[in-house]
Amino acid sequence: MIVKPMIRSNICINAHPAGCAKEVENQIAYVRAKNASRGRKPGAAVSGGSHAGGSSSPVKAVLVLGCSTGYGLASRITASFGYGAATIGVSFEKEGTETKSGTPGWYNNLAFDREAQRDGIKTRTINGDAFSDAVRNQVIEAARDMGLKFDLVVYSLASPVRTDPDTGILYKSVLKPFGKPYTGQTVDPMTGKLSTMSAEPANEDEAAQTVKVMGGEDWERWMTTLEKAGVLAAGCATVAYSYIGPALSHAIYRDGTIGGAKKHLEATARRMNRALKDSIGGSAFVSVNKGLVTRSSAVIPIIPLYLSILFRVMKEKGNHEGCIEQIERLYAERLYAGTPVPVDGDELIRIDDWEMSDEVQAEVNARMARVTEETLPVLGDLEGYRHDFLAANGFDVVGVDYEADVARMDTI
Numbered sequence: 001m002i003v004k005p006m007i008r009s010n011i012c013i014n015a016h017p018a019g020c021a022k023e024v025e026n027q028i029a030y031v032r033a034k035n036a037s038r039g040r041k042p043g044a045a046v047s048g049g050s051h052a053g054g055s056s057s058p059v060k061a062v063l064v065l066g067c068s069t070g071y072g073l074a075s076r077i078t079a080s081f082g083y084g085a086a087t088i089g090v091s092f093e094k095e096g097t098e099t100k101s102g103t104p105g106w107y108n109n110l111a112f113d114r115e116a117q118r119d120g121i122k123t124r125t126i127n128g129d130a131f132s133d134a135v136r137n138q139v140i141e142a143a144r145d146m147g148l149k150f151d152l153v154v155y156s157l158a159s160p161v162r163t164d165p166d167t168g169i170l171y172k173s174v175l176k177p178f179g180k181p182y183t184g185q186t187v188d189p190m191t192g193k194l195s196t197m198s199a200e201p202a203n204e205d206e207a208a209q210t211v212k213v214m215g216g217e218d219w220e221r222w223m224t225t226l227e228k229a230g231v232l233a234a235g236c237a238t239v240a241y242s243y244i245g246p247a248l249s250h251a252i253y254r255d256g257t258i259g260g261a262k263k264h265l266e267a268t269a270r271r272m273n274r275a276l277k278d279s280i281g282g283s284a285f286v287s288v289n290k291g292l293v294t295r296s297s298a299v300i301p302i303i304p305l306y307l308s309i310l311f312r313v314m315k316e317k318g319n320h321e322g323c324i325e326q327i328e329r330l331y332a333e334r335l336y337a338g339t340p341v342p343v344d345g346d347e348l349i350r351i352d353d354w355e356m357s358d359e360v361q362a363e364v365n366a367r368m369a370r371v372t373e374e375t376l377p378v379l380g381d382l383e384g385y386r387h388d389f390l391a392a393n394g395f396d397v398v399g400v401d402y403e404a405d406v407a408r409m410d411t412i
Contacts (some may be wrong), residue, residue, distance in 0.1 A: 003101070005395045007190060010298045012393040016402070018098065019394025020107035021114075023411040026397075027074060027324040028115055034328050038304055043084030046336045048152075048237050048283075059336055061148040061233070064138065065090050065130050065155050065222065067112075068105025069392065070294050071241050072156030074327035076112060079152065086122030088142050088336060090130045092159070094123065096409040104393045110412045122146055130157055131218055133165045133225075140229045144369045149233040150226065152335075155219045155240040158296060158320050162213040165221075173213040175300060176202035177256040184252065184302035189386045194373050201258045203408045214261035216240070216268025223272060227279065236282040237335065238272070240265055244288050244352065246361060248368065249302050270347055281390035285341065287334070289348040290326050293388035304385065305376075309367045312354065312381035319354045322388070 006014045036041060046058050062079040066072040067089030079085040091109065096102030111123045116123040124142045128135040143150065156273055163170050176182075176199050183198040202210075211217075219240055227230050242252055244263045253259055269286045276282030291310060297303050314320035321329070330351045334341055354360065367379040376382055390396035 001099070001406050001409075002403065003409075004156035004402070005390055005393060006042070009303070010186075010188065011295060012390065012395070014393065014398070015104040015211075016256070017108055017406060017409060017411075017412045018404075019397040019400045019402075020104050021111040021394075022397045022400050023391055023394060024073070024077070024111035025107055025115065027077050028081045030324050031078055031328055035082060040082070040332075040334060042082060045082060046338070047170040047310070048235070048336050048341075052130045056090055056127070059085050059151050059331070061143075061150050061225075062152045062154065063090075063150045063188075064086045064088070064142075065153070066157040067091050067092055067125070068103075070097070070156070070158075071290070071323050071327060072154065073105075073112070074150055074323040074373050075154045075156060077324065078327050078331050080112075080116050080121045080123070081119070082328060083336070084121065084145065084217050085151075086146065086148055087116070088124045088126065088139055088146070089301060090126045090128065090135060090139060092129050093127050095127070096411075097409050098410050101409050107394065107412055114412070120253045129163075131159070131162045131165070135223050136222065140226065140231055143231040149231055149234055151233045153223065153226065153232075153236065155222065155238065157218070158294075159213065162165050162218065164212065171209040171212040173210040173261070174202055174257050175252070176200060177204060177251050178207070182256070182301060184249075185305050186301055186303075187305045187308060187382070187385075189298070189304065189382065189389045192373060192376060194305070194376070199252060199301060207257050207260055210257040211261045211264045214258065215264030216266075216272075217264075219265065219274055220268050223284070232282065234280050234282075236276070236280060237285065238282070239285045239335065239349075239392060239400040240269065242266065242286050242288050243291060244347070244356070245291055246306060246356075246364065248365070249300075249306060252301055253303075263317050266346065266348065269348060270365070273347070283341070285335075285343070285347075287330055288352050289330075290321055290352045290355045292323055292326075293314045293385060293392060295392070298318060298389060304369065306364070306368065308380035308382050308385040309364050309371065310360070311380065311384045313360055313363045314354065315384065317360065321354070365409070
C-alpha cells in the first residue's frame with residue numbers, strides 16, 4: 001500500500017513506518033556527530049551535577065518515562081548513543097497491524113531498539129500505561145533482570161487522562177484559561193490559512209483534574225517506588241520537562257490549567273530534590289525546554305502561529321533547535337557538564353534560553369503584530385513548521401520513498 005498522511009483538525013492520525021525509522025536514525029546520527037565534535041566517547045565516565053554542586057552518578061543506566069516521541073525519544077537517544085547508557089523506556093502505543101497504522105511512537109520504539117541492539121547497547125521497551133503501578137512493577141523487574149540501577153530518570157509523559165492507582169478514579173486534563181475566555185489566532189500547517197481559536201475558562205474541578213494528570217504526583221510516586229525497590233543508584237538525578245513560553249501565550253498556557261499543573265510539577269521537583277539529596281545524594285530538576293511542534297502544541301491557540309514565526313527568526317540567527325539538539329545540549333552543557341547544574345531563581349534549568357532571549361522575543365513580537373496570510377511566508381517559516389508537523393509522524397523525511405509500496409504496517 002502507499003501511505004500518505006491523514007490529517008484531521010491539525011492532527012495527523014497515521015504514521016509512515018519507514019519515515020519514523022529514518023527520523024530515529026537521523027537523530028542518532030546527530031548525536032554521534034556531536035560526540036565527535038565534543039571529543040566524547042560513548043561509555044566514557046561522565047559525572048553529573050546537582051543543585052548544590054555535589055557529585056552525582058555518571059550516566060550509565062537511564063529510565064525514560066514517555067520514551068517514544070519528542071523530548072522523551074531524544075532523551076533516550078542521547079543517553080544511549082551519546083553516553084552508551086543502557087535504557088528502559090516506557091510509553092503507551094497502539095501497535096500497527098498488517099494493514100493499519102500504529103502510532104508514530106510504536107515505530108520509533110522499534111527503530112530505537114533495533115539500532116541500540118546493533119550497537120550492543122542494553123535496551124528494554126515496555127508498552128503500557130506509565131501511570132499504573134503494574135507498569136512500575138514491570139520496570140523494577142526489568143531493571144533487576146538487566147542488572148541496572150538508574151543514574152537518571154527522565155519524566156516526559158504527556159497524556160490527556162490518568163487513572164489514580166489508589167482510588168481508580170479517572171482524571172482528565174483540559175487546556176483552558178482562568179477567569180475569562182481566550183481567543184487567539186492559529187494557522188493550518190497544510191494550507192497556511194489563519195483562523196481564530198477560542199477556549200472557555202476552566203472551573204475549579206477542571207483545574208484540579210489537570211493537576212492530577214499533568215502535575216508532579218505521578219512523578220513523585222515513580223521516584224518513591226523506584227527508591228524503595230532499590231533500583232536507583234547513589235546520586236541518581238531525575239528530570240521532568242516543562243514549557244513557559246512567551247507572554248502572548250501565558251493566558252492560555254502558563255497562567256491557565258496546564259500552567260497550573262506545570263507549577264505543581266516544579267514545586268514537586270523542589271521537594272523531591274531535598275528528599276533525594278538526603279536519602280541517596282540525588283537531585284531532581286525541571287528543565288524548561290524550547291517550544292516545538294508536537295501533537296498537543298498544534299491545537300493550542302496562538303502557538304502554531306508563534307512557532308512558525310519563532311522558527312524563522314531563530315533560523316535567521318543560526319540558533320534554531322529541534323528536540324534532539326535541545327536534549328543533546330541539555331545533557332552535555334547542563335546535566336553532565338561536570339559542574340553544578342545551572343538553575344534560575346525558581347530552581348529551573350532554562351534550556352529555552354535561546355528562544356526566550358530578549359533579542360529573539362522582540363523580533364518575534366514585531367512580526368506577530370503584522371502577520372497576515374499574505375505576509376506569513378515572509379515573516380514566518382510555515383514550510384519548516386509543516387515539515388516538523390509531518391516528520392513527527394514519519395512523513396516528509398528526506399531519503400524516504402513515499403511512492404514505494406509498504407508491504408505491512410506492523411513492522412519497520
